[in-house]
Amino acid sequence: xxxxxxxxxxxxxxxxxxxxxxxxxxxxxxxxxxxxxxxxxxxxxxxxxxxxxxxxxxxxxxxxxxxxxxxxxxxxxxxxxxxxxxxxxxxxxxxxxxxxxxxxxxxxxxxxxxxxxxxxxxxxxxxxxxxxxxxxxxxxxxxxxxxxxxxxxxxxxxxxxxxxxxxxxxxxxxxxxxxxxxxxxxxxxxxxxxxxxxxxxxxxxxxxxxxxxxxxxxxxxxxxxxxxxxxxxxxxxxxxxxxxxxxxxxxxxxxxxxxxxxxxxxxxxxxxxxxxxxxxxxxxxxx
Amino acid sequence: xxxxxxxxxxxxxxxxxxxxxxxxxxxxxxxxxxxxxxxxxxxxxxxxxxxxxxxxxxxxxxxxxxxxxxxxxxxxxxxxxxxxxxxxxxxxxxxxxxxxxxxxxxxxxxxxxxxxxxxxxxxxxxxxxxxxxxxxxxxxxxxxxxxxxxxxxxxxxxxxxxxxxxxxxxxxxxxxxxxxxxxxxxxxxxxxxxxxxxxxxxxxxxxxxxxxxxxxxxxxxxxxxxxxxxxxxxxxxxxxxxxxxxxxxxxxxxxxxxxxxxxxxxxxxxxxxxxxxxxxxxxxxxxxxxxxxxxxxxxxxxxxxxxxxxxxxxxxxxx
Numbered sequence: 001x002x003x004x005x006x007x008x009x010x011x012x013x014x015x016x017x018x019x020x021x022x023x024x025x026x027x028x029x030x031x032x033x034x035x036x037x038x039x040x041x042x043x044x045x046x047x048x049x050x051x052x053x054x055x056x057x058x059x060x061x062x063x064x065x066x067x068x069x070x071x072x073x074x075x076x077x078x079x080x081x082x083x084x085x086x087x088x089x090x091x092x093x094x095x096x097x098x099x100x101x102x103x104x105x106x107x108x109x110x111x112x113x114x115x116x117x118x119x120x121x122x123x124x125x126x127x128x129x130x131x132x133x134x135x136x137x138x139x140x141x142x143x144x145x146x147x148x149x150x151x152x153x154x155x156x157x158x159x160x161x162x163x164x165x166x167x168x169x170x171x172x173x174x175x176x177x178x179x180x181x182x183x184x185x186x187x188x189x190x191x192x193x194x195x196x197x198x199x200x201x202x203x204x205x206x207x208x209x210x211x212x213x214x215x216x217x218x219x220x221x222x223x224x225x226x227x228x229x230x231x232x233x234x235x236x237x238x239x240x241x242x243x244x245x246x247x248x249x250x251x252x253x254x255x256x257x258x259x260x261x262x263x264x265x266x267x268x269x270x271x272x273x274x275x276x277x278x279x280x281x282x283x284x285x286x287x
Numbered sequence: 288x289x290x291x292x293x294x295x296x297x298x299x300x301x302x303x304x305x306x307x308x309x310x311x312x313x314x315x316x317x318x319x320x321x322x323x324x325x326x327x328x329x330x331x332x333x334x335x336x337x338x339x340x341x342x343x344x345x346x347x348x349x350x351x352x353x354x355x356x357x358x359x360x361x362x363x364x365x366x367x368x369x370x371x372x373x374x375x376x377x378x379x380x381x382x383x384x385x386x387x388x389x390x391x392x393x394x395x396x397x398x399x400x401x402x403x404x405x406x407x408x409x410x411x412x413x414x415x416x417x418x419x420x421x422x423x424x425x426x427x428x429x430x431x432x433x434x435x436x437x438x439x440x441x442x443x444x445x446x447x448x449x450x451x452x453x454x455x456x457x458x459x460x461x462x463x464x465x466x467x468x469x470x471x472x473x474x475x476x477x478x479x480x481x482x483x484x485x486x487x488x489x490x491x492x493x494x495x496x497x498x499x500x501x502x503x504x505x506x507x508x509x510x511x512x513x514x515x516x517x518x519x520x521x522x523x524x525x526x527x528x529x530x531x532x533x534x535x536x537x538x539x540x541x542x543x544x545x546x547x548x549x550x551x552x553x554x555x556x557x558x559x560x561x562x563x564x565x566x567x568x569x570x571x572x573x574x575x576x577x578x579x580x581x582x583x584x585x586x587x588x589x590x591x592x593x594x595x596x597x598x599x600x601x602x603x604x605x606x
Binding site for chain 2: 016027028030031034037038039041042044047048056057058059060099102103105106108109110112113115118121122124125126127128129130132133134135137138142143147152155158159162163166170191192195209216219220222223226227236237238240241243244251254255257261262266267269270273276277280281286
């Protein structure tokens with residue numbers, strides 16, 4: 001009761017209407033400016049992908065020009081980018097599905113039973129520099145002659161996605177009311193049945209979020225593919241990296257390749273904005 | 288009550304008596320105990336085999352003179368690699384310094400800007416959805432593509448950045464083509480890419496805060512800055528601490544964008560070579576596996592130290 005303030009007591013403390021309108025206008029402008037700062041560089045890249053090489057190297061061309069698809073045509077004809085997009089898709093989907101299959105049940109166990117010491121293993125996996133896993137694995141896989149195979153690529157991407165999915169899902173399962181599972185048990189479901197029929201369907205949005213994030217991180221992964229992939233299994237970030245050396249001669253092609261990599265991520269961001277934000281911020285507000 | 292419900296289930300004999308307070312009744316608890324281990328085992332095996340084992344392997348490798356072909360013989364040489372790394376003022380210490388400078392510079396800027404932006408976006412406004420979508424794109428975009436994009440914008444001769452600078456009468460800059468500017472420029476690119484992450488984390492924290500303390504402060508006549516400084520900031524401290532840890536860890540490990548824009552060794556003068564880039568080069572360009580492993584052990588210990596320090600300070604702050 002003491003916390004409630006009667007409306008009558010408040011107006012004198014609030015800024016006058018005119019000041020409030022100015023303030024809200026200022027705030028709108030600031031937000032718009034900030035948004036432009038984050039959006040314009042990407043817009044500039046997308047635009048460059050549709051320019052001729054003469055236009056790309058002339059900054060005064062700006063955003064008003066006749067778009068051409070020549071850059072896309074030439075990199076697609078060169079072939080590698082198409083194969084790499086396929087490889088990235090394959091490695092991304094397989095590693096994400098496998099990771100979800102082992103990480104979601106584990107996250108349920110940690111989230112439901114509060115096994116925080118086990119859970120902190122996940123934190124260790126997030127802290128450790130990926131390259132300190134890369135060196136021993138390269139050392140071993142090279143001895144086994146496995147470097148360059150899809151298997152090794154998928155396994156290496158799972159270094160990231162298993163801890164990531166667990167990280168997101170632990171807080172998700174911890175947030176589900178335990179009573180639902182108890183009720184299901186009382187009604188005769190087995191412990192696994194309660195997980196499978198009750199908690200898992202309820203966690204579907206969380207699983208979708210975590211899987212989408214894991215896929216995006218796999219799609220973006222550069223270091224593992226740089227080491228473990230060969231020409232046949234190369235993923236898009238490595239192909240794009242190899243393109244950079246031609247930058248001075250073919251800016252348009254480079255921007256077209258960068259655009260092809262980025263567009264799926266932009267689509268994911270537009271479609272799954274709400275879920276992605278929830279996934280990215282999961283576990284941060286627990287304190 | 289729980290005792291009367293105990294069924295003669297087989298699980299009954301294995302239960303430990305120390306069931307914590309808020310757990311479900313014993314019967315469920317005991318069946319659950321088996322299940323939880325069954326559910327955990329695949330992930331634990333994966334993490335153990337694929338992550339903990341390699342760390343042990345790295346530790347062992349750091350004590351050997353492994354070099355050249357991966358199946359060449361190697362001898363244990365004690366702590367020699369560590370002494371070599373710690374005595375190396377040409378590559379190791381400058382790389383360590385750059386790692387710290389890059390991380391501190393980028394994370395401090397990201398925290399300040401991210402907090403300002405979160406406060407700006409705190410109350411709902413028209414177009415919130417659109418703005419949040421724009422904000423997540425930089426942090427979800429492929430780092431190599433981000434690198435490529437800034438190479439175009441910052442190209443010394445043909446880039447829009449110099450064009451804009453010339454427009455307001457400022458001298459042309461070399462940006463990533465210059466030894467002295469590369470690290471600060473890459474720091475600013477990191478700020479562009481990751482400030483939205485800070486903003487989103489802090490916004491998530493802000494939405495969980497109770498409104499009463501701020502209203503009380505308003506009634507007591509506190510101005511906007513006072514309410515922010517003495518009411519919101521202390522309540523936000525736990526989220527801020529977590530966000531700092533997450534961002535600092537990722538910033539310390541930055542690799543993709545440095546390697547994509549400056550290539551092996553962090554450029555001709557090693558100007559953006561951080562510990563991560565250095566260890567990568569040692570391993571995959573020079574096949575110095577032993578020394579690389581030692582650098583990685585030191586690097587990992589350093590990261591863990593930073594995390595422990597930040598968590599302890601964060602913990603003390605929120606009492």
